[in-house]
Amino acid sequence: MTVVAVGPGDPRLLTLRGQQALREADLVVGFKTVLDVVQPWIEGAAVRPMSYRDQEEVLEDAAAQAALGRRCVVCCWGDLNVSARELLERVRRRVDQVELIPGISSVQIACARAGLSLEDVLFITLHQRKEPAEDLAELVHYLKDNRRHIILLPRPWDLMPAGIASNLLDQGIPAERPVTIFQRLTLDGEERWQGSLEACAALSQEFSDLSIMVFPVGTSPVGSGAGAPPENG
Ligand SMILES: C[S@@+](CC[C@H](N)C(=O)[O-])C[C@H]1O[C@@H](n2cnc3c(N)ncnc32)[C@H](O)[C@@H]1O
Structure with a gap:
């Protein structure tokens, strides 16, 4: 499972490493506004938007897919070290190994x-x-x-x-x-x-x-x- 921080809104501010992780992903999940930013960089992956209401369910599903060996990316707004703790904790609760790809913060x-x-x-x-x-x-x-x-x-x-x-x-x-x-x-x-x-x-x-x-x-x-x-x- 990888968390990609997508930057402050302009898709051109997504890092090269973030772009690569998205290109190679099998499943990409995140809040809809966040997924809108990364849309240009997604190639073959299934995309699953989540909302505050169903985020636990979507992340649970992504973790299950990661356990089967699929490459899953959770997208996070801005940088992942800036006011994004809740989402990171939700991911970490479900998987032992998470790769974190930082981004540019607002x-x-x-x-x-x-x-x-x-x-x-x-x-x-x-x-x-x-x-x-x-x-x-x-x-x-x-x-x-x-x-x-x-x-x-x-x-x-x-x-x-x-x-x-x-x-x-x-x-x-x-x-x-x-x-x-x-x-x-x-x-x-x-x-x-x-x-x-x-x-x-x-x-x-x-x-x-x-x-x-x-x-x-x-x-x-x-x-x-x-x-x-x-x-x-
Ligand atoms: C939950 S925090 C996440 C911050 C994010 N992780 C970051 O590094 O930018 C969301 C808040 O960040 C600020 N923010 C995020 N993107 C912004 C932008 N493009 N312009 C202004 N403020 C922004 C706003 O205060 C917004 O309510």
């Missing part, structure tokens, strides 16, 4: 667009815990600490940018603190919003489930120019 693309080095960044995801208060408390702590840029994955749909910003204002983070939100990185309709925490809290616009918030250290917004997406997307 977090790396956000760093590139914002002109930030990963070593200066702290990463927080609101996806991982059932009780998000703990993650929000951690976010407040590091914003007050103000030593590293923070990259935050909001949680569709209950902890999205405007709600997170109002929560931070309530917790005493200054209203003028800059925030950048990247939506749909590397995909059609990629967008960047930039403003203060206060302006973010007042936003009524709906953000995509593919959104990343960046809180740069200090009072300046993140850079534009160098990290801008190429004109052809």
